[in-house]
Amino acid sequence: MGRNLSAFLIKEGHEVTALVRSEKRGRMLPSGVSMVVGESTQPGKWQESVPNHDLLINLAGATAFKRWNDSYKKLLRESRIMTTRNLVDAIMDGKSVTLLSASGVGYYGFTGDEKLDETSPSGSDFFATLAGDWEAEALKARGKGVRVIVTRFGVVMGRDGGALAQMVLPFRFFAGGPLGDGMQWVSWIHLEDLCRAALFVAKATSLDGPVNFTAPEPLRNKDLAREIGKVLGRPCFVPTPAFMISLVLGEFGSVILNGQRVVPGVLQSRGFTFSYPEMEGTLRNLLLEA
DSSP, X not given: OHHHHHHHHHHTTOOOEEEESSHHHHTTSOTTOEEEEOXXXXXXXXXXXXXXXXXXXXXXXXXXXXXXOHHHHHHHHHHHHHHHHHHHHHSOTTOOOEEEEEEEGGGGOOOTTOEEOTTSOOOOSHHHHHHHHHHHXXXXXXXXXXXXXXXXXXXXXXXXXXXXXXXXXXXXXXXOOOBTTSOSEEOEEEHHHHHHHHHXXXXXXXXXXXXXXXXXXXXXXXXXXXXXXXXXTOOOOOOBOHHHHHHHHTTHHHHHHHBOEEOOHHHHHTTOOOSOOSHHHHHHHHHHOO
């Protein structure tokens, strides 16, 4: 996500600096992106570069797509909370700056078929609590006069690995199908729309607070499986039983098997136009087009 967003901003004529853990990682950055080396979860020299920027985009956090145990849940939390705390600490009081800080639709918890927008309350499970605490850490920057936008991401659909690659793999071996009963909602966004939305909200100077970064048409997991099979010309009748998902992923399996039905209320009310509002067009673009 960070590499694609950096490349997009460079293409749009902006200067971009990326915080990376090592110079080796920095060599993977898109052309034109400057780098600062540092560990975001620790205070350090990297913080000295923060006041030189008028837009800060915080995407840091260990991936949730692993089996959770107590030590990994601690990593999930610290990688998000400490990075955000250190970033906010480095912002100068009174400087005109915008902070876009990542969060996720997991903020809303598990609510079945209820349609959720930015005014909906938070959930109470681990992931929802983590998202709420993460957002609260970012919102502390308001005390320094910072405009803070909390970007609640759905599942990001892109070409370079990520969630879509994991979803598609079983279909390529003719073993694709829904997860569990397939009735859970999937809230998602095309990576291109995510990049465009980030710049859109950064430019909307009157906008502040949470913004759902999701496409306007969430769909059920069984329908997502059907669309993937349709686009790839593969069957989609091999479901993955819920008990197997729980066995492999543990507590994180509940996130996969429940999901949320989230809509982009703020983006739509502000007139943002999605290039990829529905799933079939998204899959055809990502899986069939060069």
